[in-house]
Amino acid sequence: MRLSGIAIALLLLVLPAQAQQVQDWHVCQEKEKTTLGNHVRSCTAIIRSDRSSSKDKAVAYNNRGNVLRDRGELDRAIADFDAAVRLEPKSADTYINRGIARYRRGDLDRAIADYDAAIRLDPEDAYAYNDRGLALRAKGDLDRAIADYNQAIGLEPDIAAAYTNRGLAWQDKGDLDRAIADFDNSIRLNSNDALAYNNRALAWQAKGDLVRAVADYGEAIRSDPQFASAYSNRARAWEKRGDFSRAIADCRELIRLDPQSAAAYLQRGRLLLFSGQLPSALADLNRANELAPNDGYVALWLDIVGQRNSLTNRLAGATRQVDMSKWPAPIIHLYLGESTPEAVLAAADDPNPKTRDRQVCEANFYGGELALQRGDKGEATERLRQAASRCPKAFFEYTAANVELKTLGGAQ
Numbered sequence: 001m002r003l004s005g006i007a008i009a010l011l012l013l014v015l016p017a018q019a020q021q022v023q024d025w026h027v028c029q030e031k032e033k034t035t036l037g038n039h040v041r042s043c044t045a046i047i048r049s050d051r052s053s054s055k056d057k058a059v060a061y062n063n064r065g066n067v068l069r070d071r072g073e074l075d076r077a078i079a080d081f082d083a084a085v086r087l088e089p090k091s092a093d094t095y096i097n098r099g100i101a102r103y104r105r106g107d108l109d110r111a112i113a114d115y116d117a118a119i120r121l122d123p124e125d126a127y128a129y130n131d132r133g134l135a136l137r138a139k140g141d142l143d144r145a146i147a148d149y150n151q152a153i154g155l156e157p158d159i160a161a162a163y164t165n166r167g168l169a170w171q172d173k174g175d176l177d178r179a180i181a182d183f184d185n186s187i188r189l190n191s192n193d194a195l196a197y198n199n200r201a202l203a204w205q206a207k208g209d210l211v212r213a214v215a216d217y218g219e220a221i222r223s224d225p226q227f228a229s230a231y232s233n234r235a236r237a238w239e240k241r242g243d244f245s246r247a248i249a250d251c252r253e254l255i256r257l258d259p260q261s262a263a264a265y266l267q268r269g270r271l272l273l274f275s276g277q278l279p280s281a282l283a284d285l286n287r288a289n290e291l292a293p294n295d296g297y298v299a300l301w302l303d304i305v306g307q308r309n310s311l312t313n314r315l316a317g318a319t320r321q322v323d324m325s326k327w328p329a330p331i332i333h334l335y336l337g338e339s340t341p342e343a344v345l346a347a348a349d350d351p352n353p354k355t356r357d358r359q360v361c362e363a364n365f366y367g368g369e370l371a372l373q374r375g376d377k378g379e380a381t382e383r384l385r386q387a388a389s390r391c392p393k394a395f396f397e398y399t400a401a402n403v404e405l406k407t408l409g410g411a412q
Contacts, residue, residue, distance in 0.1 A: 027039060163189070384401045
């Protein structure tokens with residue numbers, strides 16, 4: 001059959017359009033092989049095309065939502081997942097993807113509802129249980145989170161992340177042996193899992209086994225040389241072992257990786273102070289205060305280091321942007337001469353035992369530091385002893401109190 005000239009012209013117009021749609025479809029489904037911008041554009045073209053079926057549009061909405069979510073555009077991503085669910089309400093994957101976006105936005109109840117829907121549609125999906133476990137742990141419901149991780153591992157025994165996540169839940173419950181056993185399994189399944197090594201190191205450190213903790217932090221750094229938290233955590237372990245020079249070296253690497261981290265400068269500045277490197281400590285605390293002018297702890301340490309460098313008191317200026325309605329404001333008022341140590345201890349009380357212990361620890365330690373500034377070694381010694389006996393051992397104030405007491409003992 002011969003085609004008329006008009007028919008040939010129309011066919012030439014249709015074929016490129018069809019070819020473009022095929023190309024858009026490939027790009028929309030394969031985000032790993034293209035730029036994210038191209039991926040979004042191609043999925044958008046599928047969504048807008050009159051030739052796309054409802055099912056195809058649902059897939060395109062879902063795929064575009066994944067890219068938007070990974071770019072941090074959570075509201076837009078959730079809107080796309082909503083559209084996908086309306087078009088294809090029986091897709092478990094879409095509920096999981098929307099659940100992940102809601103989890104990242106902090107909307108834990110809705111995230112759990114999405115994981116519930118996914119599990120109803122596909123009760124054999126181990127990853128849905130793992131993801132719901134994350135949201136339940138974030139809500140503090142550790143027993144239900146562990147039950148979900150158990151279910152995930154029962155369905156897929158080789159999911160390393162489920163062991164890691166269950167280990168973190170055991171760690172939250174204070175069961176460090178079970179946590180370590182789960183991290184062991186995660187590492188067995190993936191010997192290059194930097195996060196699992198770091199988490200196991202934290203568990204060893206909580207048990208007081210600093211040698212194993214340092215070794216695991218080293219493995220985490222070997223697996224991921226850009227893992228800033230592993231350097232910070234290993235610095236704390238070196239600090240607990242009394243090896244301030246190695247702790248400072250890890251902080252130096254931490255700052256190289258994250259030069260805008262006020263916490264890194266604060267950490268190194270305090271270590272430099274107790275290593276006797278006062279000018280360098282002051283430089284680090286000044287930089288931390290520049291990066292985080294609203295951090296009360298940075299301001300306090302800047303004052304402590306400044307006084308050791310014989311500088312005039314700058315605390316009032318350094319705390320100008322600090323929220324003085326929250327802790328550690330009572331300590332700052334004490335340093336400004338506007339309160340008493342007894343009032344600070346009274347303010348440290350809290351219905352939450354962990355919060356109370358932390359604040360009492362800090363009230364004693366910083367009270368001791370202020371007494372040192374004022375030359376009252378007797379009061380300083382008493383308050384620092386209280387800090388050394390009551391501060392959680394993971395706190396820098398615990399280490400600092402013991403260092404100060406050793407110095408005071410040597411001076412007497």
